[in-house]
Amino acid sequence: MIRVILPAHLRTLARIDDELKIDINAPVTQRSILDAIEEQYPMLRGTIRDHVTKQRRPFLRFFACAEDLSHESPDAPLPDAIASGAEPFFIIGAIAGG
Amino acid sequence: MTATPDGMPSGESNKFVYNTSAENGKPLTTHQWYDGTQHPWEFKRVWHLEPSLTDPDAVYAGVEDAALFRSTDGAQTWHELSGLRGHGSGPRWQPGAGGMCLHTILLDPNHPDRIFIAISAAGAFRTDDAGKTWKPINRGLKSNTIPDGSAEVGHCVHRIAMHRSRPDVLFMQKHWDVMRSDNGGESWQEVSGNLPTDFGFPIDVHAHEPETVYVVPIKSDSEHYPPDGKLRVYRSKTGGNEWEALTKGLPQSNCYVNVLRDAMAVDSLDSCGVYFGTTGGQVYASADAGDNWAPIVRDLPAVLSVEVQTLQ
Numbered sequence: 001m002i003r004v005i006l007p008a009h010l011r012t013l014a015r016i017d018d019e020l021k022i023d024i025n026a027p028v029t030q031r032s033i034l035d036a037i038e039e040q041y042p043m044l045r046g047t048i049r050d051h052v053t054k055q056r057r058p059f060l061r062f063f064a065c066a067e068d069l070s071h072e073s074p075d076a077p078l079p080d081a082i083a084s085g086a087e088p089f090f091i092i093g094a095i096a097g098g
Numbered sequence: 099m100t101a102t103p104d105g106m107p108s109g110e111s112n113k114f115v116y117n118t119s120a121e122n123g124k125p126l127t128t129h130q131w132y133d134g135t136q137h138p139w140e141f142k143r144v145w146h147l148e149p150s151l152t153d154p155d156a157v158y159a160g161v162e163d164a165a166l167f168r169s170t171d172g173a174q175t176w177h178e179l180s181g182l183r184g185h186g187s188g189p190r191w192q193p194g195a196g197g198m199c200l201h202t203i204l205l206d207p208n209h210p211d212r213i214f215i216a217i218s219a220a221g222a223f224r225t226d227d228a229g230k231t232w233k234p235i236n237r238g239l240k241s242n243t244i245p246d247g248s249a250e251v252g253h254c255v256h257r258i259a260m261h262r263s264r265p266d267v268l269f270m271q272k273h274w275d276v277m278r279s280d281n282g283g284e285s286w287q288e289v290s291g292n293l294p295t296d297f298g299f300p301i302d303v304h305a306h307e308p309e310t311v312y313v314v315p316i317k318s319d320s321e322h323y324p325p326d327g328k329l330r331v332y333r334s335k336t337g338g339n340e341w342e343a344l345t346k347g348l349p350q351s352n353c354y355v356n357v358l359r360d361a362m363a364v365d366s367l368d369s370c371g372v373y374f375g376t377t378g379g380q381v382y383a384s385a386d387a388g389d390n391w392a393p394i395v396r397d398l399p400a401v402l403s404v405e406v407q408t409l410q
Contacts, residue, residue, distance in 0.1 A: 056133075059132050059133070061133070061134050061245075066246060070133065071134065071135070090245060092243070092244070093243070094132040094133075094192070094193075095192065095193075095194045095218070095219045095243050095244070095273060
């Protein structure tokens with residue numbers, strides 16, 4: 001079980017109140033997590049990454065285990081703590097709005 | 099900084115890079131950009147001017163990208179207090195939506211070498227040696243919009259206020275949360291209490307009552323208008339936690355303006371006057387500490403800053 005924490009506005013869009021939980025097969029990577037999220041929550045397609053290029057939207061960042069992984073390869077394996085669900089995968093928005 | 103022979107910033111527009119290599123002209127210092135990459139430190143605009151408490155020719159300027167400048171010759175020439183950006187955490191500072199601005203400058207009347215400043219989104223900093231060295235003063239702030247919510251820097255502080263009689267007590271409106279420090283910023287605790295929302299921009303203190311504080315709650319970071327379309331100033335007479343809505347004379351339906359961080363001020367008259375401007379171009383004034391309000395100007399562009407001068 002992978003745990004993902006979305007920015008507040010995307011939680012509103014996806015109509016979820018808390019962290020998101022998804023099941024995916026190994027390898028657990030940014031790409032496999034985002035593919036699963038978009039499959040399960042189609043309304044999020046195009047919000048976290050571009051519809052076509054699949055590039056991360058520039059105002060969003062990816063963090064795991066206190067590390068900024070935004071600029072890592074989307075196919076790099078994520079830490080075991082993410083794959084096991086011990087730690088959540090954070091999708092964080094820039095401080096836009098204040 | 100790229101400079102002319104007489105020390106002024108050079109450039110064909112008002113945008114210039116602070117530090118460039120003499121060899122190749124490339125930027126020497128960077129901060130974090132919205133996407134997490136590093137970005138050159140560039141001057142874009144002045145956000146706040148703060149006159150010296152003692153020297154009529156001295157004035158401080160807080161600018162974007164966040165830096166503090168001082169002039170001692172009536173604003174003829176400016177020099178950066180570069181120890182702030184040199185603090186070492188600079189590469190972790192990032193812009194808020196308004197840009198990476200140094201918007202608050204508080205001069206301590208009891209300690210001439212002590213200055214408080216605040217940056218969105220780096221946080222609050224203090225110098226005790228007239229700007230040579232700085233320390234972040236963000237302990238107790240919690241921000242769920244950054245990866246490490248209690249980090250040393252990275253908090254989106256919107257405004258800080260103090261009462262001159264008690265400069266160790268600071269009040270802060272953060273991106274979310276209204277905070278208070280009783281020890282010169284060494285630690286902060288939340289005093290949002292019963293506010294309808296603790297998002298907002300300005301915060302100010304009554305001229306004669308150091309425990310009386312004003313804020314203007316705004317619905318959220320994505321909805322920059324008062325909750326329920328009712329423009330309400332909230333006043334605490336207890337230094338936070340217990341807040342009352344001030345509504346008399348303010349629009350209580352269909353009002354969708356914002357009040358920006360520098361757009362509130364108080365005067366020094368016996369019955370403290372309070373003033374604020376809106377993004378809808380109105381300036382509201384209260385001559386009785388917030389009990390009653392009336393618009394004194396309307397149809398301006400968005401009001402960025404409100405300052406008060408009392409004419410004798």
